[in-house]
Amino acid sequence: MSRTRSVDARQRLLISARRRFAADGPLTPTLDELRRDADVSVGALYHHFPDKQALAAAVFAQLIGEFQEGFVRTLHRTATAEAGIRGGVKYHLRWIVEHKSEAALLLGDRIDSPELQKANRDFFGAVGDWWRPHHAYGLVGPMEPGVTAALWLGPAQEYSRYWITGATTKIPSRTVETFATAAWAALKTQTQE
Structure with a gap:
């Protein structure tokens, strides 16, 4: 995966999580929901964030x-x-x-x-x-x-x-x-x- 694509995945995850956490609180959305919302692979998710706490x-x-x-x-x-x-x-x-x-x-x-x-x-x-x-x-x-x-x-x-x-x-x-x-x-x- 290129560095640009990797940064894009991280940024998309942050945007998704920020929007969902603000709307629903940090406990409600699952990590998989956030991953799907950000349109990133499972591997990209865990590459940037090992868990929802991170x-x-x-x-x-x-x-x-x-x-x-x-x-x-x-x-x-x-x-x-x-x-x-x-x-x-x-x-x-x-x-x-x-x-x-x-x-x-x-x-x-x-x-x-x-x-x-x-x-x-x-x-x-x-x-x-x-x-x-x-x-x-x-x-x-x-x-x-x-x-x-x-x-x-x-x-x-x-x-x-x-x-x-x-x-x-x-x-x-x-x-x-x-x-x-x-x-x-x-x-x-x-x-x-």
């Missing part, structure tokens, strides 16, 4: 990577620490609305993989690079990844878990502003008041 982990890493890339782009478009903190929350909630079905996968159980670990290292490195100058100027405290992430996006993520189970198609702008304001209040240094 395929689910690859989908999870792909989704989180896309989210993280957009988050970092959002930070780089901001001029101030406050705009970045608020923009990160707004980006998170906008992404949830735009990817409601897929967001349910990301907000569920984390599926670890080497790809996810690399995506997270790259993401936290990029966020740290953005954070450091703001910390150096005394605008925000030191970045402690777990604490900072929980204060920055934790409330918005918890709200997102609630929101995706409902039938609404939008998150009210006042709700988005509430979470953006709360994140800035939690992360700015006390001298910013």
Whole structure:
């Protein structure tokens, strides 16, 4: 099998799994259903993914990577620490609305993989690079990844878990502003008041 054909098979499997997992959850479709939907051979399936867990982990890493890339782009478009903190929350909630079905996968159980670990290292490195100058100027405290992430996006993520189970198609702008304001209040240094 050529490298191009092999990559195509892997990509088709990821597209199929991502669509089916978003629609039905990762437990419902069988590996054979995903293989048939992707129109790949049994050999190609097992060449790329030895089991459904590996395929689910690859989908999870792909989704989180896309989210993280957009988050970092959002930070780089901001001029101030406050705009970045608020923009990160707004980006998170906008992404949830735009990817409601897929967001349910990301907000569920984390599926670890080497790809996810690399995506997270790259993401936290990029966020740290953005954070450091703001910390150096005394605008925000030191970045402690777990604490900072929980204060920055934790409330918005918890709200997102609630929101995706409902039938609404939008998150009210006042709700988005509430979470953006709360994140800035939690992360700015006390001298910013």
